[in-house]
Amino acid sequence: MASKTVSVMAASKTTFSYDFYGSKPTDLIYQGDAYFPSDTTYLRLTKTDSSGTPEQERFGRIIYTEPIQLWKPDAQADFDTTIRFILKPSSGRHTPADGLVFFMVPLDYTFPTETSGGNLGIYGGPDCPSVFAVEFDIFANDEWDPNFPHVGINIESRASQAVTQIPQSFIGKEVELKISYTAATGVISAVASDGKQRVEASYECGLKDVLQQQVQVGLAGSTGEFAAKHDVSHWDFHSALPEN
Template sequence: MEAKTSFSYNFYDKKPVDLIYNGDAHFMADGYLRLVKSNSDGRAGEDSFGRVLYPNVVQMYRQEEKADFETTVTFILNPQSDKPADGLVFFMVPMGYSFPARPIGGSLGLYKDQANPQVFAVEFDIFPNHWDPFFPHVGINIESRVSKMVTQIPLSFLGKEVTLKITYAAAIGLISARATAGRQSVETSFVCDLSKILPQRVNIGLAAATGAYYAIHNVNSWKFDSDITKK
């Protein structure tokens, strides 16, 4: 017996009709998925958020069987203010999750406040809010916008295509996140049994936001694979 989810989107080709688009997420004429709003001159806008969700549920576990997963997102965050903001997240939430009405700025298009039960995310955060470290970072977030583990992002990553690869090894509860731009990579990891915080079936997606400061948040591609297999 097995339960699998597998998909791959290349946003250079065309707008996928099956994804669910929230907030200011939209497609540019050159084929990018932009998660924040665009002004008339093509620049990113202030106080914006956007999300895309995969339309089908993902099964994370059943009885004693748990899913491994791997997801890869390629994107460009291009600064357009003196302090670029805010960042992008991959997330897992319960089916039918009630998102906040206007999760701009440090809420990254996802968070209600510091406590967010049954929410798992990995963030690529480029603005230091008061709950953040003082540097841009990749963070692993368990039921909170405050990261459990972080690694610093070099400033040289901004304006370049970044590949963010996130893996979960269910047998040992190991979450790993690796961001690569050119020849540079940073990585962080954290151990957490996601079956203890997530329901059996979840929705997954990508989100981003800007606040008083802003940056272009363009997504080039997104793929995801998960597998529950009875040995």
């Protein structure tokens, strides 16, 4: 079953941790394909058929039910989050797609209807006001992606402002993605590791100028013309807003 701890104090501190073992936590919102299939104990974000083959043009999302207080006029929160997952292509398919994303969106955000493929389960076009995301993108979309799999930091855009290349060996293995934001410096860091290799992307941006005071946080994944399994084994998140 899923293991979880949560602590929320004075709407200024949020901590949660999930280890997904086949059960369905009740304080997550499940959208699109997100489900727990019978052939794995992980949370699967994109649909597979009865033989376990990933399907094309699919998406799935999970969203934490409680709002996250990210800033107030006199203070900003630091945050960090860790996701462990496997993006695994089916045997015989040589081009896996599309990727997984951690996102922050407004509380009243309406997700576009068509978010499969390079939209990574959250986008509907190139411009995305008040949306922040970090993507683990394993398929290069010619219009906006670099021509290699990458970790990308996205500020109000489907295209990444900062990228670092992902080794091909990360695809099909369990990867840990650590994302952090330090409000004092505005530095966003995203580090991906398979336990042997490590890559990092970083970008400087004051998220107070981008995001609303309260946001929703979540994970999403998608497939397009090509596909892969998008399985998540762990997700934790911590934010702390200074009390003045």
